[in-house]
Amino acid sequence: MLVTIFFVKDSLVKSNVSEAQNSLLTFNTIVANQVAPFITNIDNEYTFKYVDELIKQNSLEYGSRTLILNNSNEVLVDSYNVLKGTHLNNVEIENAVNGLKTSNIYIFQKDYLLYAAVPIVDRDNIVGTIFMSIDANNIFDKINKFMDKLFIIFSMAIPVSIFISIWFADIISKPIEKLTVSVKTITLGKYDTKVEIQGSDEIGELGKAFNLMTTKLYQVEERRKKFVSNVSHELRTPMTSMKIVSDTLLSSPNWDEAIYREFMLDINTEIDRLNKIIDSLLYLVRVEKDELELNYSITYVNYLLEWVIKTLNPIAHKKQIKLTLTVNNKIQIHLDQEKMQQCLLNIIGNAVKYTPEEGSVTVELEETYDWIIIKVTDTGIGIPEKDLPFIFDRFYRVDEARARKTGGTGLGLAIAQQIIQLHQGTISVKSELGNGTEVSITLPKK
Structure with a gap:
């Protein structure tokens, strides 16, 4: 606020003084044009009297003191009748003699005075100088009054700002303090900690x-x-x-x-x-740890699936499960054959394992322009909807008792998912309790 007051005052002083200088120079120029034809004949009594009255009248109207000087800086006319016949030397008069219009502001014992001088030109010749001075205290009085009002407003605004700042600081800091406490609580192992949310900022x-x-x-x-x-x-x-x-x-x-x-x-x-x-x-x-590398080789996916089916057929026959493979055409892509065999053995093996006797497991191989799709559909016992999001978690078992009975480590699907993701593919599961399960594996051709 103090910086604002400083810059506002500085800006007001510059603008008001500049306006006053321009106004004084303009008026000075008007008067100079009025007296220009008479300066060369100023020694004539009637001419002097006319110019003197003109100067005094204009000075009275504008509230200024006006001097007319010749090119030797001798005062020819003074609206105050004090300096006639004396010689003056200042920056403004010297500039006017050289054809320049100049205005400056000065301070004398706490009083501000504005000086302005313009050349008097008659038929393209400088025949003298007209010099004006006015009291500029009114300019600063107005500015000071305005600044006093602004200071009062700012003085009233300061306590309001302090109050609002404290209020906002309290609003902001309290949630942060709660958050800090919650973070410290989490470091103690209490991961179910929550913070109360207020607002949408x-x-x-x-x-x-x-x-x-x-x-x-x-x-x-x-x-x-x-x-x-x-x-x-x-x-x-x-x-x-x-x-x-x-x-x-x-x-x-x-x-x-x-x-x-x-x-x-x-x-x-x-x-x-x-x-x-x-x-x-x-x-x-x-x-x-990203330590596993894929050994890609061109692989006929048909033959890979046939090998897996052949491997699992003895288990399927023992349970009288119909294990079939449906392939429309031969498809070959780059795969890590050994790891993909492990993946398919886990997925198709699970389908056989969790399908009751005399059920069926169907493996289908399809392709699109960019992808191949392997679907494994069974008529097994299915998976409850609540368990579907977690079936790829390690050691997760839908039914612990059933899992113990069928054996396994509980890591098969987790490993299968990792292998498919390493091949930049995806795996998804659709299932309904009592109505079987469908597992879809999508792998890129390239």
Whole structure:
């Protein structure tokens, strides 16, 4: 506000003084034009008297003091009848003698005076100078009165501004303080922390973003806990089985060889199951660290699907499930054949695994201009709608009891999704409880 007052005053002084100077120079020029024809004959009594009256009348009307000087800077006429016959020397008169119009403002003992001088020109010759001075105090008096009013207004505005600033600071700082407290709470592991959102301004948007972040963190933390729990359970199950079998073997030194072989076979099976879990976990870790590289090669997708169907047919026949492949034409694209085999074995294998006896599993291969589409449709038990968003999560199982019965690590779909994404493709699932499931895999041709 103080800076504003300074610049406003400076601007007003410059504009008002400039206006007064221009006005005085204009009036001075008018008077100079009026007296110009008479200056060369100023020594004549009647001429002098006429010019003197003209000067005094104009000076009275404009409120100025007017002097007429010859080219030697001698005062010929003074509207105050004081300086006649004296010589004057100042910047304005010197400039006028040289043909220039000049006006300046001066201060004498706190009084402001405005000087202006213009040349008197008669028939293209400079025959003298007309010099005017006026009191300029009224200019600054007006400015000072205006500035006093402005200062009063600003003085009243300052406490209002302070009050509004404190009020707004309180409005802004309180949500930030709450947000800070919530952030500190999250650092303690309480990921379900939320902040109260008020308004739709930037702070409100920040609160929404914070709540969204905490929701995601809470979900991630819950999944992490569940993941650790499931991993622990999956690893403990084969370890527990092996422990029971080994304790049983150690409990008696006289087991028959056949029993030893049966128990060792059980231990070997559990070791294979354990290795499968560990391999799957390591595979996912490598994918997440971007350490997994695809070994692309031209692959006939038809033959790849036929190989997978052939591999799974024994399991399908055992459950009397009709496993069919529908292909319209031969399609070849660049794939990592080994990894895509693993992916398809997981997906089609799940369809066979969760389809009841005498059901059917159909695999279709289609193509568009840029994509190939593999659809796996079964008449199985289906997936509840609430579980669909989570089926690609690690160790997620729709029905834990059923999953234990059918076996598996709970990592198959997670690995399948990672492989498809590495191939820059997508996988989606449609399912209805009791009415089967359809899995669609879309892969780019290029």
